[in-house]
Amino acid sequence: MKLLLRTVASVFMFAGILAGCLALLLLVILMVRFPPLLIAVLVACWLLSRLQKSSQKVLE
Numbered sequence: 001m002k003l004l005l006r007t008v009a010s011v012f013m014f015a016g017i018l019a020g021c022l023a024l025l026l027l028v029i030l031m032v033r034f035p036p037l038l039i040a041v042l043v044a045c046w047l048l049s050r051l052q053k054s055s056q057k058v059l060e
Contacts, residue, residue: 031038
């Protein structure tokens with residue numbers, strides 16, 4: 001029974017990792033085809049970086 005549970009968990013983990021990689025690949029393809037999406041992702045990453053830096057200053 002334990003072996004079956006471990007096998008099912010491994011299958012779900014593999015499917016999750018595969019779905020994540022596929023989503024990331026599709027996002028990269030979309031960013032290459034539509035440059036405004038690339039700009040939006042870059043701005044979002046920049047904003048996240050600034051928010052993390054400002055929150056670290058508040059905590060110190």
